[in-house]
Amino acid sequence: MTSAKTLSATPGEAPPESLPFSVDTLLDLYSRMLRIRLVEERLAQVQSEGELPGPVHLYIGQEAVAVGVCAHLTDTDWIASTHRGHGHFLAKSRETPKLVAEVYGRATGVCGGKGGSMHVADVSKGILGANGIVGGGIALATGAALTAKTHGSGAVSVGFFGDGAANQGVLMEALNVAALWKLPLVLVCENNGFSEFSPSETVTAGEIWKRGTPMGIPSRPVDGNDIVAVYRAAGEAVERARRGDGASLLEMRTYRLRGHVEAEKTFLAKTYRTEEEVEARRAQEPLLRARSLLRDCGVNDAAFAAVEAREGAEVDAAFEYAAASPWPDVSTAFQDMFA
């Protein structure tokens, strides 16, 4: 994050913006985002083909948030995630095959097939898991921050949650103790515009980021589809937590390009948004914007093609691995309730 290069964020637009990292780093971040996108697109496809045993909540359109935040974290830092959690997992762990195998419900899945899409976790990489309870990760992340603070490990904890979860009472309780105890915690709200099937504005009063300020927590809205903006804001918040100065709240404004859950049109009696709205927002999606930025930095088609080929091959291999993996031994259904 040292080599600053001057360029314009959108071609032809002034003033130019300086990158907080090298072009190579930007390309790395883009690759991570692309990995997530490709996994999610393939999951959408195999879900429609009836290949998956359970529902999937896809992260398409929000990739910059997970990638931009997790770029600041090491394996000893913690994250707690949401039901839309594949992206957070893939931003912090390289175990793509084990993630896909878990969603397939196979023995080789990262949770042995006992968690599925809503519980993908790689604890060895500091991932406490996706979570089926809206807002469930907030308190888990707060607890991880309490461990870090109490034992002086220097670790930082990030709690991802959606705009829907912002309306769970646990957020107020967590903000209070995080401020009171100066916990090394970054609360990242991904406002993707929808609380399940309800537009945010119909269920949420005021602005979510402002909910941190009365507690004295530095809080701000961020363009969550801009990898550079996410990276910058998360960097400041993570550094602040690591220094021991306490928690931050970031409201990443993004947009959920897929439904709340795949195949939702098969059971919804009416729509909650128009196709025109989705198409308009697609023009602002984070991979498109990152590609545009990279092109401005001189990254050429051959370089993009190389990244796409590499990530595509990784994802192909992960899905082949998952589909070929055995089902879990039924005896495992009766294990792991107690340590």
Next chain:
Amino acid sequence: MAKKRMVQAINEGIAEEMQRDPRIILFGEDVHISPIGDTRGLIDRFGPSRVINTPISETVMTGMAVGAAATGSRVICHLFYGNFIYTGFDAIANQAAKLRYMLGGQVKLPILFMAMIGGGRSVAAQHSDSMHPILANLGGLNIAMPATPYDAKGMIKAALRADSPTFFLQAAGRGGEAGEVPEEDYILPLGQAAELRKGDAVTIVAIGSMVKPALRACDELAKQGIGATLIDPRTVVPMDYETILRSVAQTGRLVIVDEARKTCSMASEIAATVVERAFASLKAPIRRVAVEDVAMPYSPVLEKAVLPDAARIVAAVRDVVQVEGATND
């Protein structure tokens, strides 16, 4: 052995384990001042980074306990009155009881949830529940219900060395009761029932707060010439069914005393298990002495009418002893 009060025994057990293991942290409402005394003085010994006063925020407390435990702390989450378990129930039911399972065994969750439960003190329905059957139904939680200071200290120390979430439910208002507690270090493993009386006519299983009235009932029954075996399971998860079944095989009769409401009580569960596993040895129907399906009332006259006592236990025992001959024995 020296006599110690229940809260002293608990306090000593926590202090010894916190001294032994620096990973243990304790948090809860008013744990510094400790109105009931079980955590009194720990702040002075272990400091504010390990003994943490929380706001009244059970929702985040129970979830935080899971997050802290999953990341290397050993957590004591003090919930004060048992009914506040309901306020923090989401993370208990959805995270603590399931996270290890959902993650395929990737995490250990060494959490001790402490609360005082049960009625008898005119604090009415929202401070008097006995919710151990609700917790037992979740499947991933150990549940200790000590009836003596000796058991309390031995089990809290065992729970603090365990790697799974454990509820430590003490009978409310009974912290002042004294009992023998040895000076030396000892552990009472979870899942071991105690046989407190030995008799041939009937087996009485009494849980937690019900052990005391059951002991009185045994004394009264002895005067009437009825010998009762009294079993205190000490933990309801894990439940020491072997001890119960062994006794029922000898007596052929079973009375279970539980302060939970009767529907889906632990008494119901024990009865069902004994019927499944030892039907042939039963000489009489099993009787449950539990709280009828009402909330706990405030007035002492009403509360006394609701709570099981020695007289009700004696009556239930006489009932099952008298039906001998009516069965195919």
